[in-house]
Amino acid sequence: MIRLAPFVIVIVAALTVAALCPAPERDPAPDAARQAGIRMLGATRGYATTALWLRAGDSYRRGDYYETLAAYQLIQQLQPRNPAVYSYLSWNQGYNISAPFPEYAARREWVLRGLHTLHDGQDRLPHDASLRMDEWHYVLNRSAGYLPDLLEAALGRYRKSDERWALIVEEQFKRMLSGLAQAQLDRLQTFLRETGAQIPLFRVLLLDDDSRSRLIDPAFEQLTEQQQGELGREFQALERAQLRDFFALDSQLQELLTLGHWCRAHLMTLVLRPALEMQPRSPGLEISLINSYVLSWQYFPAGGRLAQTFRAAYREGVEVALRAGIENARRRAGDDGVADFLAHARENLADTPELLPGHD
Numbered sequence: 001m002i003r004l005a006p007f008v009i010v011i012v013a014a015l016t017v018a019a020l021c022p023a024p025e026r027d028p029a030p031d032a033a034r035q036a037g038i039r040m041l042g043a044t045r046g047y048a049t050t051a052l053w054l055r056a057g058d059s060y061r062r063g064d065y066y067e068t069l070a071a072y073q074l075i076q077q078l079q080p081r082n083p084a085v086y087s088y089l090s091w092n093q094g095y096n097i098s099a100p101f102p103e104y105a106a107r108r109e110w111v112l113r114g115l116h117t118l119h120d121g122q123d124r125l126p127h128d129a130s131l132r133m134d135e136w137h138y139v140l141n142r143s144a145g146y147l148p149d150l151l152e153a154a155l156g157r158y159r160k161s162d163e164r165w166a167l168i169v170e171e172q173f174k175r176m177l178s179g180l181a182q183a184q185l186d187r188l189q190t191f192l193r194e195t196g197a198q199i200p201l202f203r204v205l206l207l208d209d210d211s212r213s214r215l216i217d218p219a220f221e222q223l224t225e226q227q228q229g230e231l232g233r234e235f236q237a238l239e240r241a242q243l244r245d246f247f248a249l250d251s252q253l254q255e256l257l258t259l260g261h262w263c264r265a266h267l268m269t270l271v272l273r274p275a276l277e278m279q280p281r282s283p284g285l286e287i288s289l290i291n292s293y294v295l296s297w298q299y300f301p302a303g304g305r306l307a308q309t310f311r312a313a314y315r316e317g318v319e320v321a322l323r324a325g326i327e328n329a330r331r332r333a334g335d336d337g338v339a340d341f342l343a344h345a346r347e348n349l350a351d352t353p354e355l356l357p358g359h360d
Helices: 002-020 032-061 065-078 083-097 104-124 129-158 163-178 182-194 199-206 209-216 218-222 225-234 237-247 251-277 285-298 304-348
Strands: none
Touching (some): 032 065, 032 083, 065 083, 083 104, 104 129, 129 182, 129 251, 129 285, 163 251, 163 304, 182 237, 199 209, 199 237, 209 218, 209 225, 237 251, 251 285, 251 304, 285 304
């Protein structure tokens, strides 16, 4: 009978979990009854949490994303200091649950919920670098289809981190967006849904006019690989199709998306910069931050004094990231780790040597 005791505890915990795990609500804050139920678990909370993780995994494999969400919401209440809970919950909200909705507004709501879940986790765990990296990936990937929405959501979070960036988002990007005609808004939404503001797409803006014209000409597809040359190898067929979709937009929409691309790249620096002060952090975090500075440098939308101010900040940011990356690599893997980190950093900075410390 004594040997059966742990299994009895697990069964009781699982039954308690089932009773506590309702359909997900719009506001996941626990009510008094559920809080009382959680307190009643007492020493069995660990068993209940294990049962919930198993249930969440099973419902995810079955494609029941709402049950998965409900399980993660309860795990969040049982383990509020576990960063994996916020990471998994955000992923399910932003990708799995949002996907089946045919209406754009419903998908957008779940995508923004995923972002807010990461922010909630960061507020509860302010020294956890992994949630910063999760947000960086979220902005990088999810902004392709929801660029205006994620920039709007980020304003409230990062306005005080960089008021100059916030001013450009509000006074330029949002003003351009509000000035679009309804037909343009519809075209923009179609482009974001079907093609997306993919990060690699904007590389074409760095080409000279002749190369760009060749690349977006449909006749380019009739050339042999040898005739396409380096241009064809650098931009694969899918990317070339996306480029043609982009250049089929009117100039106002192209300008809006290009500005939004810089706003997104700069946002990614704001997301990751605080993580340089956190331990532990992944070995790729500093490289991701350096890449964000490179993108911000390459696509800054204006010249003059403002450009000088931002670019000075980007140089300083790269220098700080390099120092932090060297320290992090040495801590993890000694001199070999430092050599690997510097090799990756040099490769990623190859097209923008102006960002290297000491460059005139």
